[in-house]
């Protein structure tokens with residue numbers, strides 16, 4: 001009896017302690033907004049947000065960054081918008097907030113990742129780049145006039161025949177498409193590859209990359225994008241408003257899922273017995289605001305060891321070598337970025353709102369003057 005009572009009170013105390021800890025953590029979760037009251041000494045314009053929500057985005061003057069010994073300073077000429085940015089703006093799925101993004105307010109008040117621009121200065125240890133080089137890559141805070149980033153990492157030289165807007169499209173979407181097909185899908189010439197969501201940022205790159213590997217490519221998109229997806233090289237295009245790929249008779253070796261709108265068993269039905277299902281997308285505005293795509297990710301991980309088909313998710317890992325591969329593909333004309341709309345730096349909120357609708361055709365670009 002005594003042990004039972006001790007256990008009961010221990011549980012109550014632990015739960016209360018966790019609740020108190022959560023409350024304290026929530027209310028002390030803040031960012032640097034309001035701490036730097038003085039005007040920047042060397043200002044540049046950047047998009048900032050002190051609280052979650054699109055309405056809280058501002059174009060502000062902040063301190064221009066200074067490169068350390070291992071960094072380059074890039075004058076940004078173009079940036080691109082990704083669903084990734086939208087997740088950070090909204091702080092969803094909310095589980096992200098508990099994973100260090102900021103419980104009540106965003107910890108990092110800067111936005112944007114993909115950029116292309118010109119190197120303005122380099123740190124003393126940098127040998128890969130010099131002032132005047134045109135480069136592209138990824139770095140947090142890319143919705144700004146300048147970014148600093150380590151020279152060793154997700155940055156590469158921009159080919160001269162590729163525009164800044166095209167190059168700024170590549171970092172997240174192009175790398176995701178490449179790594180999903182090559183590393184997770186282990187794509188081989190002649191294989192049948194299905195790309196669900198073939199007309200978006202990732203999909204438009206994926207169709208072209210899969211073709212360059214010699215695959216037989218099927219793209220899934222809506223009616224208005226059928227011609228676009230075919231023009232990118234898809235051998236077959238399924239208009240999802242008229243036909244459901246998961247009910248068809250075709251079987252695929254690799255499925256790249258940018259729009260997980262079918263159950264895993266529906267996808268498995270059209271996957272060859274040893275086929276590979278690569279989960280890329282999920283967690284859009286219509287998914288659970290708390291766990292987003294994590295439920296489906298866990299299901300694929302649990303299922304995979306028990307079946308012959310390989311089911312898994314991928315997380316893009318931007319790096320210099322893969323950016324260089326994509327730059328070469330663009331330079332040689334094997335791949336191009338499809339640019340849907342272009343916005344100014346001051347219009348980042350409108351650009352993110354447009355992407356959030358879920359029907360961008362290729363990439364949404366921010367030009368920085």
Ligand SMILES: NC(=O)c1ccc[n+]([C@@H]2O[C@H](COP(=O)([O-])OP(=O)(O)OC[C@H]3O[C@@H](n4cnc5c(N)ncnc54)[C@H](OP(=O)(O)O)[C@@H]3O)[C@@H](O)[C@H]2O)c1
Pocket residue numbers: 082083084172173176196197198199200201202203220221222223225240258259261279280281282283284314315316355358359360361362
């Ligand atoms: N795992 C990772 O590392 C990683 C990296 C990048 C992106 N992602 C995720 O991957 C997803 C795709 O990213 P993205 O940049 O390509 O997004 P996006 O550019 O916003 O993709 C929008 C595209 O989705 C298509 N779409 C919407 N509903 C569809 C449906 N029912 N069937 C087929 N296509 C449909 C739209 O085509 P229509 O207009 O024709 O409907 C549109 O072209 C997002 O969820 C993103 O968060 C994950």
